[in-house]
Amino acid sequence: KVSGPLAGRKAIVTSGPTHEPIDPVRYIANRSSGRQGHAIAAALAKLGADVTLVSGPVGIADPPGIRVVHVERAEEMLEAVLAGLPADIAVMVAAVADWRVATTAGEKIKKKPGEAPPPLQLAENPDILKTVGHHAQRPKLVVGFAAETQNLETNAREKLKRKGADLIVANDVSPGTGIMGGSRNSVRVVSKAGIDAWPDLSKEEVAERLAALIAERLAALS
Numbered sequence: 101k102v103s104g105p106l107a108g109r110k111a112i113v114t115s116g117p118t119h120e121p122i123d124p125v126r127y128i129a130n131r132s133s134g135r136q137g138h139a140i141a142a143a144l145a146k147l148g149a150d151v152t153l154v155s156g157p158v159g160i161a162d163p164p165g166i167r168v169v170h171v172e173r174a175e176e177m178l179e180a181v182l183a184g185l186p187a188d189i190a191v192m193v194a195a196v197a198d199w200r201v202a203t204t205a206g207e208k209i210k211k212k213p214g215e216a217p218p219p220l221q222l223a224e225n226p227d228i229l230k231t232v233g234h235h236a237q238r239p240k241l242v243v244g245f246a247a248e249t250q251n252l253e254t255n256a257r258e259k260l261k262r263k264g265a266d267l268i269v270a271n272d273v274s275p276g277t278g279i280m281g282g283s284r285n286s287v288r289v290v291s292k293a294g295i296d297a298w299p300d301l302s303k304e305e306v307a308e309r310l311a312a313l314i315a316e317r318l319a320a321l322s
């Protein structure tokens with residue numbers, strides 16, 4: 101029998117980037133290793149939660165003992181997340197591409213000597229966090245991330261409201277911080293109550309603290 105403070109709780113976590121195909125061989129994407137999202141899924145499971153990890157294409161292994169749904173595009177990621185509802189907890193960590201290519205070419209687009217590069221028409225992708233944060237089956241606790249290179253706290257507070265989240269974990273991903281793709285993270289946790297600056301930690305430690313905070317907040321709700 102499962103034990104721990106999150107036993108009997110269902111969690112959905114997104115992680116990694118999404119790949120938005122241009123044609124069968126090319127895509128657009130955000131930078132994301134999936135390390136933070138995967139660590140959060142593992143930390144929630146360690147506290148007893150029943151976790152579904154919806155992962156974009158990453159180069160790291162599935163965390164053991166967790167249900168993992170592998171997706172490529174944002175639209176597929178949204179579908180997999182919605183299929184996981186109802187849930188108690190949603191932690192949306194994926195670096196979802198804001199845009200997809202409006203019409204994906206069925207064949208590789210040929211480079212023609214002397215011709216101008218093909219134009220890329222983009223369409224807006226669904227905002228998965230915002231959809232979940234305003235859903236009729238909204239999980240009791242909705243957590244998002246805010247990777248910013250400037251105005252970290254202002255952007256995070258704005259994101260909390262707009263996306264319908266309870267917590268936003270904000271990190272500075274400016275080049276030179278080493279956070280993107282690296283093993284450490286330095287975050288500020290923004291909630292209605294205010295902002296909590298966490299020390300520089302490994303991504304596993306950030307995950308464990310966040311899982312503990314989630315357990316604490318859920319316990320306070322019910």
Ligand code: C5P
Pocket residue numbers: 114174192193194195196197198225226227228229230243244245246247259
């Ligand atoms: O708006 P922005 O991309 O900065 O918001 C980041 C947060 O929103 C992250 O939690 C990310 O996983 C989530 N997000 C999402 N779907 C999108 C864009 C962002 O779930 N299309």
